[in-house]
Amino acid sequence: MVARIERSSVPSSPLLNVKTLFQKHSRKIIAPLVAIALFAVFWQLFSMTPNAGLPGPIRTLQETWYLIVNPFFDNGGIDKGLFWQIFASLQRVAIGYTMAAIVGIALGILIGANPLMYDALDPMFQVFRTVPPLAWLPISLAIFRDSNPSAIFVIFITAIWPIIINTTVGVQQIPQDYKNVARMLRLSRKDYFFEVLFPATVPYIFTGLRIGIGLSWLAIIAAEMLVGGVGIGFFIWDAWNSSRMSEIIISLIYVGIVGLLLDRLIAVAANRIVPGARS
Amino acid sequence: MKSFVDIDHVDKVFPLPNGDRYIALKNIDLTIQQGEFVSLIGHSGCGKSTLLNIVAGFEHASSGGVVLEGREVYEPGPDRMVVFQNYSLLPWKTVYQNIALAVDSAMKKLPAGERRGIAEYHLDLVGLRRARDKFPHELSGGMRQRVAIARALAIRPKLLLLDEPFGALDALTRGNLQEQLMRICEESHTTCIMVTHDVDEALLLSDRIVMLTNGPEARVGRVLEVPIPRPRHRLEVVNHPSYYALRNEVIYFLNQQKRAKRRPTAPAMVTSGAKTTVDIGFIPLTDCAPLVVAQEKGLFKKYGLDVTLNREPSWGAIAEGIASQRLDAAQMVAGLPLALTLGMGNNAPIPVITGLVMSRNGNAITIGKPLHQKGVHTLKDLKEALLQTPDQSHIFGTVHPASMQNLLLRHWLSSGGINPDQDVSLTVIPPAQIVSNLKAGSIDGFCAGEPWNARVVYEDLGVVMATSEDLWAGHPEKVLGVREDWATQRPETHMALIKALLEACEYCDDRRHREEILDLLCLPQYVGSDPVYTRLGFIDPYLQNKHAEPESLLRHNQFFINRTNHPVWGETLWIMTQLARWGISPFPKNWVEVLGRTCRLDLFSAAACELGLPDIETAPKPFSVLDETVFDPNDPIEYLNRLPFCRSIRVEEIMLDAPPNAA
Numbered sequence: 001m002v003a004r005i006e007r008s009s010v011p012s013s014p015l016l017n018v019k020t021l022f023q024k025h026s027r028k029i030i031a032p033l034v035a036i037a038l039f040a041v042f043w044q045l046f047s048m049t050p051n052a053g054l055p056g057p058i059r060t061l062q063e064t065w066y067l068i069v070n071p072f073f074d075n076g077g078i079d080k081g082l083f084w085q086i087f088a089s090l091q092r093v094a095i096g097y098t099m100a101a102i103v104g105i106a107l108g109i110l111i112g113a114n115p116l117m118y119d120a121l122d123p124m125f126q127v128f129r130t131v132p133p134l135a136w137l138p139i140s141l142a143i144f145r146d147s148n149p150s151a152i153f154v155i156f157i158t159a160i161w162p163i164i165i166n167t168t169v170g171v172q173q174i175p176q177d178y179k180n181v182a183r184m185l186r187l188s189r190k191d192y193f194f195e196v197l198f199p200a201t202v203p204y205i206f207t208g209l210r211i212g213i214g215l216s217w218l219a220i221i222a223a224e225m226l227v228g229g230v231g232i233g234f235f236i237w238d239a240w241n242s243s244r245m246s247e248i249i250i251s252l253i254y255v256g257i258v259g260l261l262l263d264r265l266i267a268v269a270a271n272r273i274v275p276g277a278r279s
Numbered sequence: 280m281k282s283f284v285d286i287d288h289v290d291k292v293f294p295l296p297n298g299d300r301y302i303a304l305k306n307i308d309l310t311i312q313q314g315e316f317v318s319l320i321g322h323s324g325c326g327k328s329t330l331l332n333i334v335a336g337f338e339h340a341s342s343g344g345v346v347l348e349g350r351e352v353y354e355p356g357p358d359r360m361v362v363f364q365n366y367s368l369l370p371w372k373t374v375y376q377n378i379a380l381a382v383d384s385a386m387k388k389l390p391a392g393e394r395r396g397i398a399e400y401h402l403d404l405v406g407l408r409r410a411r412d413k414f415p416h417e418l419s420g421g422m423r424q425r426v427a428i429a430r431a432l433a434i435r436p437k438l439l440l441l442d443e444p445f446g447a448l449d450a451l452t453r454g455n456l457q458e459q460l461m462r463i464c465e466e467s468h469t470t471c472i473m474v475t476h477d478v479d480e481a482l483l484l485s486d487r488i489v490m491l492t493n494g495p496e497a498r499v500g501r502v503l504e505v506p507i508p509r510p511r512h513r514l515e516v517v518n519h520p521s522y523y524a525l526r527n528e529v530i531y532f533l534n535q536q537k538r539a540k541r542r543p544t545a546p547a548m549v550t551s552g553a554k555t556t557v558d559i560g561f562i563p564l565t566d567c568a569p570l571v572v573a574q575e576k577g578l579f580k581k582y583g584l585d586v587t588l589n590r591e592p593s594w595g596a597i598a599e600g601i602a603s604q605r606l607d608a609a610q611m612v613a614g615l616p617l618a619l620t621l622g623m624g625n626n627a628p629i630p631v632i633t634g635l636v637m638s639r640n641g642n643a644i645t646i647g648k649p650l651h652q653k654g655v656h657t658l659k660d661l662k663e664a665l666l667q668t669p670d671q672s673h674i675f676g677t678v679h680p681a682s683m684q685n686l687l688l689r690h691w692l693s694s695g696g697i698n699p700d701q702d703v704s705l706t707v708i709p710p711a712q713i714v715s716n717l718k719a720g721s722i723d724g725f726c727a728g729e730p731w732n733a734r735v736v737y738e739d740l741g742v743v744m745a746t747s748e749d750l751w752a753g754h755p756e757k758v759l760g761v762r763e764d765w766a767t768q769r770p771e772t773h774m775a776l777i778k779a780l781l782e783a784c785e786y787c788d789d790r791r792h793r794e795e796i797l798d799l800l801c802l803p804q805y806v807g808s809d810p811v812y813t814r815l816g817f818i819d820p821y822l823q824n825k826h827a828e829p830e831s832l833l834r835h836n837q838f839f840i841n842r843t844n845h846p847v848w849g850e851t852l853w854i855m856t857q858l859a860r861w862g863i864s865p866f867p868k869n870w871v872e873v874l875g876r877t878c879r880l881d882l883f884s885a886a887a888c889e890l891g892l893p894d895i896e897t898a899p900k901p902f903s904v905l906d907e908t909v910f911d912p913n914d915p916i917e918y919l920n921r922l923p924f925c926r927s928i929r930v931e932e933i934m935l936d937a938p939p940n941a942a
Contacts, residue, residue: 177367180337184355185384185434195380199371274371 055246063246078230078238082251086258088230089220092148093262096155097216104160104212105205108167113197118168129161133219137226147227151220158219159212163205170204171197206270213266217259282310283470284334284438288343291329303329305496305884307343308899309489316464316471318481320529321491321500322536327474328442330491334472335361335440347438357385360431364443366423368415368430375411378402378430385434401433404463421452425459432463439464441473445480457483458513465510478529482507483516490532492871493540496881499899500536500871502913503528535872555772556585560597560609563590563711563806565729565817565836566638566757567610571799572792573783581782582775590804593709594679601762602629608776610637611760614681614854614863619760620877621855621864621933623681630763630935634882635777636844637757637784639837640747642684643732643823644691646724647717647741658695658744665702676708676716676725681864686857687750688726694906698924700861717741728756729836730806730813736822737812743823748832751904753841755850763876777886781844788839793818844883849899849912851878856915860922865929870915876935 040057047056055063071083111117133154140153174197182196224233232255239247291304303326311317319327332338334345336355345352347359355361360381368377379398386394402408405425415423424444431439444460445453461484464471475481481488485505492500507519516522557579561567570588573579579586589606591597598619600606611633622628646655650673655661665673677685685707689699699705708716713731716722718740725731735741747754759780766773786792797818801810815822817836820829837843851874859866867873887894899912910918919925 177363177365178369180355180361180363181367181369183337184335184359184361185357185381186355187384191384195372196369199369202371 053245055249060246060249063244064250067247067250078234080230082232082235082254085230085232085235085251086254089224089232090258092152092224092231093155093213093216093220096152096220097159097213099152100156100159100163100212100216101209103156104163104208105167107160108164108205108208109171109197109201111164112168112171112201118172122168125161125164128157129165133158133215134222134226137223141227147229151223151227151231154219154223155216159216162211162215163208166204166208166211167201170201173204174200202274203270206266206274210263210266210270213262214259217255217262221255283313283315283348284309284311284472285346286310286330286334286343287346289330289333289340289345290342291326291333291338292341302496302881303494304333304340305498305880307491307497307499309499309502311470311472313470314468315486316473316484318485318488319472319474319491320476320478320481320488320533321497322493322533322540323476325491325494325536326497327491331361331440331442331472331474334438335359357381357434358437359440360434360436360438361440361442362424362427362431362444364446366415366420366427368423368426370415373412373414374407374418374426375399375402377415377426378433381430382433397433401429404432405429405459419452421448421456424448424456428456428460428463432467432469435467437470439469439471441471441475443474443476445477446475453480454513460484461511478526478533481529482522482525483511483513488529490529492875493536498880500875501528501532531868532871535869539872539875555583556587557607557772557776558587558589558605559776560589560591560600560606562594562597562610562709563808564641564731564757565800565806565813566641566838567805568787568796568800568836569637569780569783569838570610571805572786572796573779575799576783576786578779578783578786579776582779584772584775584779588805592711594682595707595709598679601631601760602626604762604765607765608759608761608773610757612679612682612684613755613758613851614683614686614858615679616758616760616877617851617855617873618681618858618864620873620935621858621867623858623864628933628935630876631760632763632766632877632879632882633758633760633846634773634879634886635759635780636755636846637759637780637838639753639756639841639843640834641728641756641836642687642726642750643729643743643746644688644724644726644750645717645732645735645741645743647720647722647735648739649720650723651742655744658691658697661744662695662697665697673703673724674722675703675705676713676722676727677705678710678713678727679707680861681858683754683756683854684726684728686854686861687747687754689861690857690905691726691745691750693922693924696923700924700926714738714740729816730808733812733815733822734808736825737815739825742825743821746821746823746832746835748834753834753837753843754904755847755854758846766882774882774886774889777882778890781886781890781892784838784844788837788843790818844887845894846878846880846883848874848878848880849902849910852912852915853902853904853910856910856919856922859928859930860919860925862926862929865931865933866916866919867933868930869932872935873933 044056044058046052047054047059067082071081073081074084111121136154136157137150140150144150144153178196178200182192187195220231221233221236224231225237228234232251236248236251239251286307286309289304289307290302293301293303295301307330319330321327329338333340334352336352336359352359369380372380375398378401379395382394382398386397402411405428407422407425407429410418410422415426418426445456448456457480473484482505488503488505489499490501490503491497503525505525506521507516559570561570574586574588591600594612594615597606597609597611598615601609601619616631616633619629619631650664653664655664675688677688679685685705688705692699692703697703706722708722708725710727710731713725713727714734717725717735724741732743736743759777761773787796797810797814800806801808801813806813816832821832821835822829834841852870855866855870855873858864884894901909901911903909908918908921916930919928
């Protein structure tokens with residue numbers, strides 16, 4: 001009986017496999033495709049009206065085809081392919097975000113484990129948290145007097161709050177059961193930290209990291225527009241100044257896709273590291 | 280045998296946000312032997328898990344404490360492993376890692392290889408070899424609980440604490456796990472305390488089942504031994520002849536508690552319009568002193584009470600006064616609240632409660648001169664005198680069927696082989712008239728309170744054969760009784776009454792005040808007796824015989840010292856057995872409920888607490904009265920069956936609350 005079930009569940013050919021897969025998820029695949037097509041049609045119709053300020057999808061593709069097919073060109077200065085522009089932005093995000101993650105998790109654990117620190121610092125964090133990322137830029141420019149570190153600092157200061165706050169909550173929310181087990185076994189402080197506190201907090205930390213990466217990516221585009229240099233943000237600003245609307249549109253699509261990929265990356269990492277954590 | 284775990288008078292009080300206190304546990308006193316399996320059973324919210332947490336060290340007792348092998352428990356430790364209902368496994372660790380964490384942290388001194396061996400061994404013990412590297416979320420509930428048990432057992436705890444360990448499992452898994460747990464515990468001789476509300480589980484696993492009453496102020500209601508031999512198997516246990524009897528006992532207890540829980544609690548209290556005028560009935564006797572003192576020394580006024588003391592002709596009048604609500608409260612003989620609650624004389628039960636014992640001792644058995652002159656000096660002489668004159672009827676007076684005088688006299692006669700129902704005849708005479716009856720020769724002897732024995736001896740009309748001290752030293756004598764509905768409607772008045780009288784009792788036992796109290800007692804509106812004999816035993820040494828040396832009886836009238844005022848369940852239960860023994864009232868099948876309703880330890884402890892007096896209850900311990908027969912408060916029926924001259928006992932369910940009118 002077991003054998004029969006196994007045989008029937010194994011597809012006879014790879015083609016069939018793809019086909020069944022498609023049949024299974026047809027709605028999930030077809031529906032978004034239809035929506036995108038409809039969106040493109042309406043966009044095209046809209047751009048064909050007189051006084052339309054935006055190019056239609058067909059013109060956009062025509063005008064930016066050289067950017068799409070040549071992402072790796074490098075003509076020196078800031079005249080580089082989209083890959084390099086995005087890569088430069090990602091580098092800044094990587095540095096700022098990593099620093100935010102390290103400092104944020106450490107501070108979060110400290111504050112979460114210490115009610116006095118929490119009471120003292122939480123109101124301040126709640127205020128800082130609401131400050132828009134770009135508002136930090138003048139301050140960071142004043143501190144660093146250089147565009148690149150300032151942009152990295154903006155990423156850092158944007159990403160750190162959700163990480164701190166979520167880590168704090170995570171430490172505070174460690175279920176009493178786990179604490180009881182630790183008390184019963186009389187775990188040492190070191191063991192408690194590594195065997196109970198940290199693993200119990202990891203799901204919360206990843207929530208903070210996911211929010212943080214999204215905010216970083218939001219902030220870097222805006223920051224780069226202001227500080228200039230190589231980077232997708234300034235690329236967009238430069239295109240606007242030269243009235244290359246098609247390039248702006250294609251950049252936006254790239255930015256969106258990269259943001260989505262970053263978010264997925266953290267989610268996948270979370271699922272790998274936290275066994276059995278809620279998705 | 281030395282006890283292994285000693286749960287010593289544990290109270291647990293939680294402060295409430297509104298400033299009140301919630302008393303979860305009261306006077307829990309248990310000793311557990313090594314290797315014993317004890318279950319705690321009771322309805323939800325009765326504090327059984329709290330008790331387990333106190334033993335585990337997660338919570339601290341508000342008073343009292345837990346001693347494990349001679350060391351007090353302060354904090355959780357690996358010598359007391361807990362198996363939680365929700366397993367409490369660490370989800371980021373595999374089965375093996377969860378067990379290994381416990382072993383590694385609790386057995387640091389062992390080499391790593393040995394520790395690994397212990398963890399693996401216990402993995403096999405609970406049969407989880409194949410799930411070794413799985414995470415808890417990949418396991419079924421039963422498997423998770425097995426991991427938790429393995430983790431707990433792996434570090435060889437002195438005590439295994441199980442908090443409804445199988446509560447969340449399906450019946451089949453539960454059954455398997457119970458058998459496994461039992462086998463493992465028997466093999467490793469682990470001492471266990473398990474919280475459960477599954478009666479069959481408790482019977483299968485336990486050596487003793489501790490049944491807790493409902494919270495608040497949960498107490499140990501009953502302790503049941505499970506004498507089924509080990510090793511046990513489910514089927515054999517179920518077929519054991521005593522299984523269903525035991526099961527019924529537990530279920531019956533739980534049903535009683537369920538009924539008590541459903542009972543509506545105090546209706547909306549009228550604090551502003553609370554009745555502060557109180558009519559209290561009393562009988563002219565030396566031990567009405569607390570009432571007299573509270574009235575004359577202004578203690579009732581101090582607590583805002585306007586009290587009228589009504590001198591009643593007899594205990595029967597007191598009972599009638601309370602039943603008809605003519606009296607709000609009364610001085611009562613110790614058995615009267617029970618007798619009224621149980622519906623003495625085929626009356627409808629009237630729940631009457633007592634939260635204060637006003638006096639102990641103060642009775643004596645006296646015989647008249649004619650009997651004494653026939654050479655009756657001892658109980659044995661009396662028996663012989665009765666045998667010699669079989670055609671002559673000997674009449675003894677007591678004051679009320681439910682009085683300690685009646686019960687003690689009957690118990691005393693029985694202990695000398697005299698059947699109080701056949702060999703003599705007993706008659707009820709109000710205390711104040713007892714001396715004239717003896718003088719007139721209409722009775723041959725009596726058992727009554729003071730000052731009437733002292734008067735008989737002083738006037739040389741008879742001799743005292745036995746005093747309270749000889750019969751049952753420190754027996755409860757007079758209590759403050761009120762109707763339960765009255766107390767529910769006027770809780771503050773009742774509390775004020777208890778406090779005023781408690782303070783009066785303390786005043787009475789200061790011997791410097793005795794002369795003053797004697798003057799008050801001898802006033803015509805109170806006892807109105809001659810101070811010459813009233814002072815005997817109260818102030819001066821006691822005279823048992825006009826021609827003998829007076830004897831110093833410092834505790835003949837005991838009002839405060841030596842925990843006089845604490846109501847005690849065990850004593851009340853003894854009275855209940857005696858009422859049944861002599862056919863005065865049926866024995867209530869729901870005796871735990873009746874005890875809890877009439878003998879209100881909670882009221883006394885609240886009053887004592889407010890007055891700043893120590894409130895230490897004694898644990899229910901077996902004791903014996905006068906003879907060798909030991910009274911175990913956990914098994915009153917068995918005690919009754921061993922007593923001589925026991926009438927056929929009616930065991931009845933006493934419905935304390937009128938059945939609801941509509942279904």
